[in-house]
Amino acid sequence: MRAGRPQVKQDRAVRTRRAILEAAAVVFEDRGYDAAKLTDIVSLAKVTKGALYFHFESKEHLAQAVIEAQVSMHAPLAPQEFKAQEFVDVGMVFSHRLRYDVLMRGSARLTLEHNGRELDRAAPYLGWIDLHTALMAEAKERGELHPHVDPSAAARLVVGAFAGLNVMSQTLGLDLDREVSALYASVMPGLVVPAVAERLDTAPGRGARALHDADEACRCDGSAAQPPAPREPVAAAPAH
Amino acid sequence: MRAGRPQVKQDRAVRTRRAILEAAAVVFEDRGYDAAKLTDIVSLAKVTKGALYFHFESKEHLAQAVIEAQVSMHAPLAPQEFKAQEFVDVGMVFSHRLRYDVLMRGSARLTLEHNGRELDRAAPYLGWIDLHTALMAEAKERGELHPHVDPSAAARLVVGAFAGLNVMSQTLGLDLDREVSALYASVMPGLVVPAVAERLDTAPGRGARALHDADEACRCDGSAAQPPAPREPVAAAPAH
Missing domain, CATH: 1.10.10.60 (Homeodomain-like)
Incomplete structure (x- = not known):
């Protein structure tokens, strides 16, 4: 561009x-x-x-x-009808990228490790939590959520649960995409109103579909605000 | 005894x-x-x-x-009105014990670490998943669950999510009890029928209350099947 x-x-x-x-x-x-x-x-x-x-x-x-690349280089996503869908897409896309993106895989491993105590491992959790909280807050403003939902509590739940499903899936040889899909299928109905819940895509493969959406959005309008092709994240993308 | x-x-x-x-x-x-x-x-x-x-x-x-002590020495619990409550209690008690039990803490750390590749880290996940699956299957037989619920998928979700909430809470200095309570509050309504959901105790502090129940049950009937005092788990307790 x-x-x-x-x-x-x-x-x-x-x-x-x-x-x-x-x-x-x-x-x-x-x-x-x-x-x-x-x-x-x-x-x-x-x-x-x-x-x-x-x-x-x-x-x-x-x-x-x-370590910080996992958030600073997270694939920008195409806007969706619901902010709650974008909230789901962040994790589903990350789960998809963990399959092939060596940078995401190495970053996730270093974040979970205890060696190298001088490293700041809080940064990626805080980065992901901020990103998820912002999306939940927007979803709440738009009336997509149940009134009692606390955006930052929902963000912590999903970010923490995701990290554990990732390490468990690696340890047991499970399909992370399926486990993360089950997480959203279980958690989202408690967060969003029924009219949104019934239209959310939390099925396995959502990560690949969301990246495809982003790729299409990028090709069509050529806007600088749109994401690069997901397999070549911009190295200097700003941290959130 | x-x-x-x-x-x-x-x-x-x-x-x-x-x-x-x-x-x-x-x-x-x-x-x-x-x-x-x-x-x-x-x-x-x-x-x-x-x-x-x-x-x-x-x-x-x-x-x-x-590593294996975290499951083989898990605190036996008092029977509850609902098997779904016992399912919740396993995690809430483990979260409570992680505060003071050095064996549980060391075990959790070794399970999440990548060093020492010769160690079998699948065992604790599989042990916890089996224990949770058995409780969900019993809950299902008793009509406590929505008909579509897959006991082993629910078990994997809770076990994986717990592991991640634990490592995130350690990294960020969060209160694990609060985070795990939020997990059950979010996940259980999708698993159990409303009549059970409204009577489940998933509030922070549930781990301590469940251990107290177990302690009382032990003192009252003196049965060998009952648990020892939670601060001194029996070293030779059988693995599940």
Whole structure:
């Protein structure tokens, strides 16, 4: 969308940073924070150690950037008829991306790990909770929710439950998409009014469908506010 | 209840094993599996290395026993009017015990960790899921549930969500009891019929109340099937 602007160098820096982050995520997911070695990361990313240190001061800073990527690089979504659907879509899309996106996988692992105590693991929870709270608050303003619903309590419930379903699904070899779909099917009727509940899509595969919607929305109106293709999240997307 | 039986030696062995398990749980919770040292565990438990090796072959076996303790030593509960209440009580009591029981805390940490890949982390999830599934199946037979409810899907949802609420609450310094209470308040109305829903106790503090019930039941009828006092779970309680 910004083709033609003279920013070749900046684009290359963004690509290099992204390559380092992804390689780091792979190594962190495989070995955990303590055992991960920067030499393995530079070799996987095919960059020099100098390039790594240009972008990240230390292993700790690199791990922190991987941790924060799960929220700062969350796939922007197409607006839906109901804000409650967008609330569901955030988790369903994340669950979908955890299947193939090494950065999301490495980030989720580092967030759940206890090693590397100097890392700030609160950031992704708080980021997800803020994002979900904002969507629930909008849904409430629009009359989509039962009057008693507390947007931030609903956000904490879904964010916490999601994290556990993810680690349990990995441990037991379950299909996370199915487990997360069951979470929304169970929780949403207690949050939204019946007229909304009956039209929400919480079925397995919703993550892929929502990404497809976002992709279509992006192609059609070419607006800068629209999301990039989900498989290539913008490295410098602002944190929420 | 078995006072007077000549089993002093056996009692001492049970106490020693329990002391080692608790010391191990403290060290594993503090350092994680990889960094935990058997010398620190024997020193904290005030036992010899020989005593440790008498009970546990290796650090791996010890960690596995700590992991499995969270289900095998779950506090037996007093029967309730509804099986659905017993389903709720399992999680509310576990959440309560995570406040003060070092064994439960160390076990939960090892279960969520990725280090020590040789450990079987599926066991506690499967144990909890089996226990919850059995209670939901009984509730269903008694007509407490909506007809469409799948006992094992409900069990997976609650067990997975609980694990995530626990790690999130630790990370953010939230009150797990409140978060788990919100989980049941949200999920149970979709599982049980309204006549049961309106009489379920899912409020914060339910764990402490359920343990009190169990304690009372134990004192009154003296039955061997009744639970021991919750602060001193029997080391050799059978696994479910």
